[in-house]
Amino acid sequence: MASCVQLLGASRSPFVNRVQMALNLKSIEYEFIEENPHDKSERLLKANPVLKKIPVLIHDGKPICESLVIVQYIDEAWNNGPSILPSNPHDCALARFWAAYIDDKWFPLYKELRGVSTEEARKEILDKIFEGLMLLEEAFVKCSKGKPFFGGDNVGYLDIALGCYMPWMKAVEVLMDVKWLDEIKNPGLAEWAERLYSHNAIKDVMPETQKLVEIYKMYQAKEISTSG
Amino acid sequence: MASEDVKILGGWPSPYVMRPRIALNIKSVNYEFLQEQFGSKSDLLLKSNPVYKKIPVMIHGEKPICESLIIVQYIDEVWDSGHSILPSDPYDRAVAKFWATYIDDKWFPGLRAISRAEGEDAKKEAAEEVIAGLVLLEDAFIKCSKGKSFFGGEKIGYLDIALGCFLASLTVTEKMGNIKLLDENKTPNLFKWAEKFSSDAAVKDVMPETGKLMDFAKVLIAKSKAS
Numbered sequence: 001m002a003s004c005v006q007l008l009g010a011s012r013s014p015f016v017n018r019v020q021m022a023l024n025l026k027s028i029e030y031e032f033i034e035e036n037p038h039d040k041s042e043r044l045l046k047a048n049p050v051l052k053k054i055p056v057l058i059h060d061g062k063p064i065c066e067s068l069v070i071v072q073y074i075d076e077a078w079n080n081g082p083s084i085l086p087s088n089p090h091d092c093a094l095a096r097f098w099a100a101y102i103d104d105k106w107f108p109l110y111k112e113l114r115g116v117s118t119e120e121a122r123k124e125i126l127d128k129i130f131e132g133l134m135l136l137e138e139a140f141v142k143c144s145k146g147k148p149f150f151g152g153d154n155v156g157y158l159d160i161a162l163g164c165y166m167p168w169m170k171a172v173e174v175l176m177d178v179k180w181l182d183e184i185k186n187p188g189l190a191e192w193a194e195r196l197y198s199h200n201a202i203k204d205v206m207p208e209t210q211k212l213v214e215i216y217k218m219y220q221a222k223e224i225s226t227s228g
Numbered sequence: 229m230a231s232e233d234v235k236i237l238g239g240w241p242s243p244y245v246m247r248p249r250i251a252l253n254i255k256s257v258n259y260e261f262l263q264e265q266f267g268s269k270s271d272l273l274l275k276s277n278p279v280y281k282k283i284p285v286m287i288h289g290e291k292p293i294c295e296s297l298i299i300v301q302y303i304d305e306v307w308d309s310g311h312s313i314l315p316s317d318p319y320d321r322a323v324a325k326f327w328a329t330y331i332d333d334k335w336f337p338g339l340r341a342i343s344r345a346e347g348e349d350a351k352k353e354a355a356e357e358v359i360a361g362l363v364l365l366e367d368a369f370i371k372c373s374k375g376k377s378f379f380g381g382e383k384i385g386y387l388d389i390a391l392g393c394f395l396a397s398l399t400v401t402e403k404m405g406n407i408k409l410l411d412e413n414k415t416p417n418l419f420k421w422a423e424k425f426s427s428d429a430a431v432k433d434v435m436p437e438t439g440k441l442m443d444f445a446k447v448l449i450a451k452s453k454a455s
Binding site: 050051059062064065066069070072073076077089090092093096097100101135 | 279288291293294295298299301302305306318319321322323325326329330364
């Protein structure tokens, strides 16, 4: 029986992109319902009354919220295609650990970067981002075990968890004239990023860099004007 | 089951440390509990968790696993003794994980905010937020438990552990702030559940005794005021 899958989201949100990547990896057909996070629909508020946020996956009428919870749900509810989570419990724990690190500690640095006005403060945050990338380079070497992705031969949980941020990372490269990944500092990640961008399940999900550059500038202007 | 080489690095007061200990108890897995000295971090901790330098850390064989709920999931995946900690149905699993994230990201920080709030009005506002959260969790309990004793059904599960580990802190906050948070009238199911959870065989020996935890909290507060 064909199941009904809907995704409430905004195509520029990295959290929404994660879910799209997972759905594509499992070749699941779904209806994408564009939501405006600044003007939330009744449908979104009904599907996620607690946090009122996108993405929300609605599978046969049942809502599932929180991007990484949704990715794990997709992996468990559909068992066609390769597994998204590693099968070995220790590898699984490692993937979950790094995904949580990326969300809780590392990517929030990009948001902090938006609000700074001095060169000194900017440099301090840039240094922290680069330090985080060193840790992630090590994590890549450990998790991939010489294979193309964090997940090994196939795109997996941690590839999705980090990969969804690539478009925003590229936007900040343009705006701040930095280069996050190169063959000298983080060769593993640099090659991984290229592979990810050309993967069938991933490439059409990633928003265009220029679009995100405009959005980032808009957020930055707002933050600077409200901080006075 | 043969005793495996399992260590938990932690401290008795920490609700996060309670989580993997409860999970190991459910699975009847013996472990060595290595308590960190409060105020300092051992070499073993720094080596096992170089990114966060925080407890709990589980060391299984030589491999460290960090972050309390990740450790609980790991324990559930490695050992099939006792009973399953995560629900078996993917949707029920997603619901349990969603609420556990809500508890860690929103609810427990709200509980901590009560003791930090300055002035009666701020304390009252902070308490009201925590109670509103408990009302949401009451609703979640009704949906998840499906008429049984625990979020996990007949037996303690993931969401019971995720919330239950904070019960001692909740009681201490109530006593020290002279406020009622877990109210029999507002959240009758959670009120009953709290009793059952705290007296469960897998929980009772690892849940700190309220008086002891309150003394510890007072020491912490005094220390933070002095520095």
